[in-house]
Amino acid sequence: MSPPLVKADARRPLVVAIINQVPDLTYLRIDPGTGEIDLDEPDRVLHPNDRQPVESALRVKDADDAQVLVMAVDRQGAEEGIREALSMGADEGLLLSSGATRHSDALARANLLAHTVRHLPRCDAVFVGTETMEPDWSTVGGAIAAILDWNLVPGGREVRLKDGGTHGVAMYGAAFVRYKAAGPAVVTVRPDTHKPRWPTTWGVRDAYRDRTIQALNLTDLEIDGRMLARMASLTETRGQRVVRERKKETETFTDPPEVSARVIGKRLARDGYLGGF
């Protein structure tokens, strides 16, 4: 029999906020041997955009008396991120500790996260950010929805639980609509959705002094070799580099304004700044 993954009360709604740890680039290191960025070395921080799914989940807690579980794949500093979310008001933290997936791509980590969600005693909604500093993180929400075969609510806001389903606002293309859906949902949350709450003094004390974060490894999650193979990355990195500050050269226009404006205007249009249509 699979072990209970969290101490959550199965009678109350449970929502999950997934966070991602990203390197603190203030302390970025370059491997002198390869000249590549060492993404293991820098401290990892909770990206401000990842406070958005936590805030969205906490709003469901405020409105629907839900329990909030914060989940992260173990990378350096992930525990700190979970504690920050706990200090904002989340109820429990779950750290998925797997050396095998530590360096895997976002879809492989989505597989692990989806597998864990499936093992929870119940789950009514999963909130995940659309952007952190990691380029592919925005795929995680859509991937989890596909793996679990759950409803996908892109760019969701004001999401609430009702009658075993969810309702709120979703993004359809570039427009926003009010929706309702039966069954659990994966909600992707944009960076500009909410103004996330700050941790409270009591929350910080509670999160850092009194709370333990449950860490689960592959055995706890009953993941065998075959499953792990299925979670293998399909995307491979072929190199990464620091973007060097380019040396700027100024082009000066002293022509009559209408002449300068014509040249510059055409250049702005060519470079796509008129956008839209």
Next chain:
Amino acid sequence: MADDELGGWGAFVQEQDAMDAERSQAASEREARPDEWRNVWVYAEVRDDHVRSSVYELIGKARELADALGVRVETFLAGTGDVDRHAQALIKAGADAVYIAKSPLHARQDPDAVHASLVHHVRRRRPELLLFGQNTFNDALAARLAVTLDTGCVTRVSGIRLETSERLFVFDQVGYGGRLERSSWIPKAKPQVATVLRRSFTRPLPDPTRTGQVIDVMTELGHEDLRLQVVGEAPEPAGLPLSQAPAVVLCGKGIGSKEGYAAAGRLTEIIHDCQMATTRSSVDLGFGPADRLVGIHGIRIAPRLLITLGVSGDLDTLEGIDTDRVSTWVAVDRDPESPILAMADIAVVSDWEPFIDALVETLKAEKRALTF
């Protein structure tokens, strides 16, 4: 042991076994017919009854890649009503074929309907590369599609190169706040799925002599395919905060008056996602509003396009600009010795007002020309 006792574990394993079998079959098919994954596809996203500008940028790049491979550029458009009228513009931009999936369910870009249509037609027509414009909706759509098709997906792509020897694509991605670039590829799965940042590629000029196929494709969608039920419209959230605006017009005290600040605002009506901002001295003189203040005591901006009008470039203001993130900086000042002119990419020595009048007219004309 009963499934209930296993907490659903038995059912889960059975389901995973079924998925395993499906994936093995997909992998076998890929290996058996590797050459059948051909052609470059661009998802032609329609917004407010127009094909989005980024689609044309993608077609330009797709054309280049397809020519190198000797394959076709094909676009997939999901819509309703008279969406056929977009087809010729897509062909003139470089597409060889436009697949049009018409359904009333595509009237809104319903995520379930678009996903179902794409899965069906990608499986059937087997493109080797599938490109989307990058945004929240498309990132989720592309990821969901990739999982369903058992392939990989990369997002925030700013460049694509062809690895000719292996017939694979290498994607340059921007991440970590724009400070890091990485190259990724999907070596063992097809189609390769990517979402591409806007303005990564140049929009091609339309070629009026180009011809191509317009193919109506079946969309066997029913309301039962839709999981989310739309119950009403929702207001657009307030626009991006100034700190995240991709284009900013920054007015200093040289703007001269409150009316001058308002007149400069005409640029924001033409330049996409453009916002107004102002400096401390301009706020002190009452020309610009305090909630648009950029600088040490205000907001820090990081636009791709920055236009400064009558800004001297004092330290207070410069501290509020993340200059590393600015791709194009146009500075306008009547004083040729103004320090800000040396910092910009394009320095215009002129009074701001006649320059902006002429620039607005030029941009309007360019925008008209861009609407194929």
